């Protein structure tokens with residue numbers, strides 16, 4: 127049973143008799159920040175007192191008189207200006223532990239009002255290799271889907287693969303102009319990515335060439351402005367005016383720096399091509415950017431040759447993507463992909479036009495919405511449909527097919543505006559019953575504080591990242607288990623390596639950028655998967671050493687004993703597993719579960735320091751402690767499992 131939910135449900139009727147926003151007040155009942163205030167704290171009396179004009183202390187006392195916490199809390203007190211401190215009853219706690227021990231779900235109840243969720247995640251653009259950015263959507267989305275499902279919701283996962291975009295125009299162009307047939311024969315995906323990179327490089331080169339003078343001029347202008355501002359600053363005395371100028375200086379410096387960085391990257395792109403082997407080809411393909419767009423447009427219009435090439439490339443690209451998912455242990459209910467919606471786009475656009483939700487502006491068909499400077503374009507001037515058009519078609523299809531209550535899009539935060547507009551357009555279109563949510567995440571950064579790149583400035587490929595993680599983990603596996611067979615060591619390395627990689631990502635607040643580091647990822651101490659996996663294996667070792675059989679521990683339980691304070695502390699934390707899952711789902715933040723598992727494990731190690739299991743003072747205490755060990759290891763295993771991470775029995 128969820129203690130917090132139970133406490134809240136007992137407060138609810140009493141709060142309702144005082145206020146019509148009782149449900150909101152429930153949020154003010156929370157776990158106590160400090161154990162000296164008990165296990166939970168209800169800070170409802172302060173805001174309520176203010177509202178109804180009563181002293182919070184009196185009101186708190188009144189609430190406590192009216193409420194029944196019989197059997198649930200052993201101690202309640204009103205403290206300070208009107209805090210209500212609540213301590214769980216030990217007998218209740220022990221009963222909960224016994225119930226969890228006997229329950230595969232560790233006492234986590236299923237929601238009483240299950241909803242249907244669609245989780246749109248991973249969704250890479252195929253035909254270019256998956257890179258480090260894709261790890262985030264993949265592991266965060268997978269964890270959210272697993273947790274939603276575990277608490278009892280119906281979950282439909284859909285990998286909205288980008289299989290219809292410009293990248294295909296690029297490889298089609300590359301195929302027609304630069305193909306190495308032997309390489310394509312022996313390793314099609316490798317050759318296609320080479321073509322992709324080459325075409326990308328040539329497009330970027332010509333782009334840089336075309337824009338570099340403009341950037342230089344902008345730098346000169348900004349430099350001039352900066353000089354002027356500095357002169358102004360020197361000539362000004364009035365304080366507030368100086369402050370204003372300083373602000374302008376710093377803003378100009380920032381803009382200047384950004385432009386200088388652009389210039390640098392342009393210069394690099396130009397030099398790389400002109401001094402490298404692509405120089406002749408660059409000259410031979412000056413219009414490559416436009417040509418690629420034309421190839422994409424031809425594909426979308428059903429051009430026979432391009433369509434045949436697309437049909438030839440796609441299976442290989444998809445298989446390459448599946449290899450990564452197999453290694454990550456991630457799967458999807460659907461992988462419809464953008465191309466699936468191709469023949470539905472015209473109807474979407476027609477409907478928007480017919481209903482008057484879209485109108486032509488500058489030749490493009492646009493959906494205008496308040497709050498935005500620019501409209502959402504659903505058909506370009508040249509007649510092409512866009513990413514947004516496909517996403518609208520996807521909304522309609524999913525609504526017809528799955529009738530979900532909510533749809534979560536686990537996508538990079540840079541697509542924020544796209545999704546805001548998309549959701550508004552969907553509501554305008556009549557999809558008002560479904561909750562749409564962009565579950566956004568930040569960027570993976572390198573130790574230089576910039577987006578994580580390889581030494582040559584390429585994005586870091588996901589396949590290589592997994593290889594690195596596994597090979598680094600192999601060192602740990604060998605260190606920890608020198609006597610195991612090589613095969614076993616490799617299996618362990620895969621669990622530690624992949625788990626570490628996932629956890630490093632999941633343990634960050636998804637909204638922030640984070641710095642990638644292999645050391646941190648595989649550290650044996652700290653908030654890492656390795657630490658939790660290691661703890662799990664350690665507990666298995668403890669249970670093994672006592673000669674106990676885990677199934678027997680569960681089948682013939684003894685009453686739990688709190689011989690020390692730490693045992694009670696561990697008990698409270700253990701029963702809060704379901705709260706941790708609720709915490710994740712408030713804002714779809716898996717890091718809440720990581721934090722819980724980490725804190726739990728720290729408490730558990732304090733328990734181990736203070737309480738001997740094998741040499742407990744009595745047989746019943748030993749059994750009780752073994753039961754703690756069993757609950758503990760299953761909580762780690764289940765918790766990590768919900769994050770898509772495995773454990774090993776020995777490590």
Ligand code: ARG
Pocket residue numbers: 246249250251286287288517520535537
């Ligand atoms: N393929 C897109 C990208 O790589 C992400 C798609 C996300 N899902 C969606 N329904 N728009 O940027």
